[in-house]
Amino acid sequence: MSDTPYKWRWVALFVILAAEVMDLLDSLVTNIAAPAIRADIGGGESTIQWLGAGYTLAMAIGLITGGRLGDIFGRRRMFLIGAVGFTLGSIACGLAQEPDQLIAARVVQGLLGAVMLPQGLGILKDIFSEKEQATAFGMFGPVMGLSTVGGPILAGWLVDADLFGTGWRMIFLINIPLGLFAVAGGRAFLPEWKSARTVRLDLLGALLAAGGSALMVYPLVQGREHDWPAWAFVLIGLSVAVFGFFGWYEKRKSARGGDPLVEPSLFAKRGFSGGMVLGLMFFSAMTGFWLTFSLYTQLGLHYSPFKAGLTGIPSSIGMVVAFVLSQGLQRFGRKVMHAGLVVMVLGVGGLILTLQLAGAEVTPWQLIPALTVSGFGMGLVMAPFFDTVLASVEPHETGSASGTLTSVQQLGAALGTAILGTVFFERIKSTDFVKAEQFTLGVEIAMLAVVFAAVFLLPRHARPQGHGEAEAAEPENRAPAEATV
Structure with missing residues (x-):
């Protein structure tokens, strides 16, 4: 960080907090709204599970590489791409007519959220002095607390209120003003930052981590609806094998002087x-x-x-x-x-x-x-x-x-x-x-x-x-x- 802190740093903080609120709300709202969603657009019991699991699984997969993308292409640029994508994904959720469409849109939200969130945190570390960081990051606690308390209540109220005849869809459409604020504020007030060191993206490592995660979660959700067929247990076994290969590959990549996705040490x-x-x-x-x-x-x-x-x-x-x-x-x-x-x-x-x-x-x-x-x-x-x-x-x-x-x-x-x-x-x-x-x-x-x-x-x-x-x-x-x- 430079000796003179970035003058718009406190405005930048509120822009990044808006992005955090979008993620916190969207990780909670479907727990409350899932029965209403299923009653409206149909789907099996697994649909209720995928509304949450699709988002968090995509977030888990994306976060592994999200921070690294900011190092390679610039944090401000990736924050804006993530914010735009997350907002569009929210709109797609609100317009979905079938369960598969909604689940796919939730996955988009999770992936783009994983691109957006690490950049904001990295930017804050760069623009605030060490003394100011405690105050800046201290604001995340109350925001998390209010979102945890208010998220389910807001979701329930929006579903029951049926604003403009939207029903459950408003729990996603409410992200539009937050997303627009994050995009406009990001363009105006977030500084650009890019790693001075040449960093390479471990694409194969990311694919292995994503594959292992998906192979583990998918049969756990879908296996019950198919009365636990043999393929469900085969996929779970394959997930263990993929994670084992991932660990071996990361260790080998590190030994050869590359940039592993996860430090083997x-x-x-x-x-x-x-x-x-x-x-x-x-x-x-x-x-x-x-x-x-x-x-x-x-x-x-x-x-x-x-x-x-x-x-x-x-x-x-x-x-x-x-x-x-x-x-x-x-x-x-x-x-x-x-x-x-x-x-x-x-x-x-x-x-x-x-x-x-x-x-x-x-x-x-x-x-x-x-x-x-x-x-x-x-x-x-x-x-x-x-x-x-x-x-x-x-x-x-x-x-x-x-x-x-x-x-x-x-x-x-x-x-x-x-x-x-x-x-x-x-x-x-x-x-x-x-x-x-x-x-x-x-x-x-x-x-x-x-x-x-x-x-x-x-x-x-x-x-x-x-x-x-x-x-x-x-x-x-x-x-x-x-x-x-």
């Missing part, structure tokens, strides 16, 4: 490898929780979309409170994550008990205690996640590590939609909605137990480089801006 670090397992399982459990709970409240309890959105408020508030309190708990390191998982299990268990006692007559008021506790636990796990996982990463590995972890987060969201959504719909075949949701929540608790064990693989503390005990032999590093938001 990262996988030799127990903390980082454990963090990938942890992130994959935790974000699977969390995303699957929101999907199945939204479906249960609408399909099982017959809540309107707006009422279903309001019902989730306690969990969102609990999460935001945990984010705030976690700042004073940093000295406890990974123990905070363990405590958060215990609290989250208590909340999910409380939800199972509430459904057992109240049954199909349960009210939103009765759900408040369990939802608040589970949301608080989620927040305690999420807040220190990136810092702790990246604690033992070398400075030159930070960019690759943060990008990989963010991709794993999105892949976990796609897997959670596939796995827990499939469990929920499978149970509905043989039992009622209450028991199906209880069973699904039981599976979630089992997933959280795996996450609890994986936390032991992480460094005990996330410390700045040059400070700390002799716990880790490798130097530790603060999480980059891409990770903290």
Whole structure:
């Protein structure tokens, strides 16, 4: 960064925040709107899963290369391309007449969002001084909190309000003014930046990562509708083989002096490898929780979309409170994550008990205690996640590590939609909605137990480089801006 900070930096911040809000809203809205969408344009139960999984899977695939494209072609240029593409994808979603058209448009949103988001974060790191970065990136927390609380409520209200006769379509069309602001503001106020070093795109590595991810998620969603044919298990096996080949290829490319998509040295670090397992399982459990709970409240309890959105408020508030309190708990390191998982299990268990006692007559008021506790636990796990996982990463590995972890987060969201959504719909075949949701929540608790064990693989503390005990032999590093938001 130059000695004189870019004079339009605070305006640039709000432009980039607009792009972040588009992504945050679109990752949440279909959980609430999915039943209304299916009732309007048809499709099977897997359509509901693909509305979320298509977006997050595409985002996971795109994020692996999105940041690298900014290094090669310029961050401002790729931000604008991503913002235009995301807005057009939103319009395509709003105009879709068939399930396949809508799912395809969701994939476009995810891919172009993955091009847009890394550029904005990189630009902010370049235009703000080190002292200003804490303030600038600190604004992402409230935005994330408001979006988490307000996203489902806004989606439910828009579906019920049926503005201009658009029904569910307005949850996507509302992105148009945000997208126009991001494009116009990006053209006017974002500075151009391009890496001085010649960087090559690892195209084969990107294709292998994309192929392995798709081969894993597709059979998990579609296998149930076809009564679990042999090809579903063959594809899952192939995904494991493709990821294995991807690891070998990345190691070979690095040894030959190339630019691998993911630094192979990262996988030799127990903390980082454990963090990938942890992130994959935790974000699977969390995303699957929101999907199945939204479906249960609408399909099982017959809540309107707006009422279903309001019902989730306690969990969102609990999460935001945990984010705030976690700042004073940093000295406890990974123990905070363990405590958060215990609290989250208590909340999910409380939800199972509430459904057992109240049954199909349960009210939103009765759900408040369990939802608040589970949301608080989620927040305690999420807040220190990136810092702790990246604690033992070398400075030159930070960019690759943060990008990989963010991709794993999105892949976990796609897997959670596939796995827990499939469990929920499978149970509905043989039992009622209450028991199906209880069973699904039981599976979630089992997933959280795996996450609890994986936390032991992480460094005990996330410390700045040059400070700390002799716990880790490798130097530790603060999480980059891409990770903290």
